[in-house]
Amino acid sequence: MIVPRSEFVGDAIGEHYDELDEFYREVWGEHVHHGLFERGDESVEEATEALIRKVAEAAQINAGDHICDVGCGYGGAARWLAENMGVRVTGLTLSEAQATYAQTQSVQNGIPEPVILLRDWxxxxxxxxxxxxxxxxxxxxxxxxxxxxxxxxxxxxxPGGRLVACIWMTSEEPTPRTVKHLLEPICREGRLAGMGSASENRAWIEAAGLTVESVEDLSRSVARTWTICAKRVTVGILRNSRYRSFLFDSSRQNRGFARTLLRLRLAYAVGAMKYGFVVVRKPI
Ligand SMILES: C[S@@+](CC[C@H](N)C(=O)[O-])C[C@H]1O[C@@H](n2cnc3c(N)ncnc32)[C@H](O)[C@@H]1O
Known part of the structure; x- marks a missing residue:
């Protein structure tokens, strides 16, 4: 597993999402996940919805089910599932800004609102x-x-229930150069405790007594996410003084994340990073 060279202090993950709250939502929207660009010409909204649809299908979700969304962000997936699949959702996030936003949104059609908890998984x-x-x-x-x-x-x-996880992964044997220039900085600037390969993730999941049904590499279909984000952030920096003030304010802990957007695109391009779509079942 690739880990950041310095340990996080305090609630660095919650603070990352709180500090970047407005930028995440302006640049990408209320889904804080990659888009699935299967044709390549989809809008961001179509591509992010396509990923949630794929998760719902793989999880074999039925109306009336109760779903747990671990690390639910702004509750975008939770609301989509409630509205489109008629399920109850309990979501957890470490970010106060995300929890507050999610708790103030509502779903249509009288379906129970997702319950969003500000709580560590x-x-x-x-x-x-x-x-x-x-x-x-x-x-x-x-x-x-x-x-x-x-x-x-x-x-x-x-028992018999499914886990579907979309996981930021490394390739099986990343080169020292890609670790140094891409993967380790991505972990540090993205506040990741660590990125494991597909086989490391499989071993952790199986050690929990779960059965891995499939691990799909979606890297080619999701990488475009970072091309779009990098372009939008560049436009933001050129046109919007709020973006520039944030970037040049040394008290901002997460301003380095702007560099990470380019590292992420490059990490996919050279094959150092993989987007794993993992389908798991709990034995009966
Ligand atoms: C990249 S965002 C994804 C958000 C959401 N799943 C989505 O797709 O829009 C990562 C999320 O994981 C949450 N998270 C990270 N570590 C967590 C933990 N230990 N407990 C609960 N949530 C956590 C963060 O607060 C954030 O909401």
């Missing part, structure tokens, strides 16, 4: 054998104690 306090499915869209790489991350998912899932 590793201290989730949720009941055993409770959820029909667990989804984790781009959240696990932030979390330390990766085995416990997955054993908590195994604990809260009903």
């Amino acid at each position: 590793l201290e989730n306090d949720l009941p055993d054998n409770h959820f029909d499915a667990v989804i984790a869209i781009e959240s696990t790489a932030h979390m330390p104690e990766r085995r416990r991350v997955f054993s908590e998912m195994a604990r809260v899932l009903k």
Whole structure:
């Protein structure tokens, strides 16, 4: 696993999303995850929805199910699932800004609102054998104690239930150059506790007593996300003084994340980073 060279202090992950709150939403929207560009000419909205649709299909979600969304961001996936699949969702995030935003949105059609908790997944306090499915869209790489991350998912899932995780991964054997210039800085600037390869993730999941049904590499279809983000941030910096003030304010802990956008695009281009779509079942 590739880990950042310096440890995070305090609630660095929640602070990352709080400090970048307005930029995340302006640049990309209320989904803080890659888009799935299968044709290549989709809008950002179409591509982000396509990823959620794929997660819902793989999780075999049915109306009336109760879903746990681990690392739910602004609750975009939770609301989409509630509105389009008629499910109840409980989501957790470490970011106060995200939780506040999510708690003030509403879903249409009288479906129960998702319950959004400002709570650490590793201290989730949720009941055993409770959820029909667990989804984790781009959240696990932030979390330390990766085995416990997955054993908590195994604990809260009903027997036979599915976990679908979209995971930021490294290639199986990244070169020292890509680790130094791309993967380690991505972990540090993106506040990731660490990025593992597909086989490392598989081992953590299996150690939690879960069965891995498939691991799909979606890197080619999602990489365009960072081309679009880098362009939008560049336009923001050129046209908007708020972007420039943030970038040149040395008290801002997360201003280096702007560089990460380019590193991410490059990491996909050279094959050092992979986007893993992992489908898992809890044995009956
Ligand atoms: C890249 S965002 C993805 C958000 C959301 N899944 C989406 O796709 O829009 C990562 C999310 O993981 C959450 N997260 C990271 N570590 C967490 C933890 N230990 N407990 C709960 N949430 C966590 C962050 O707060 C953030 O909401």
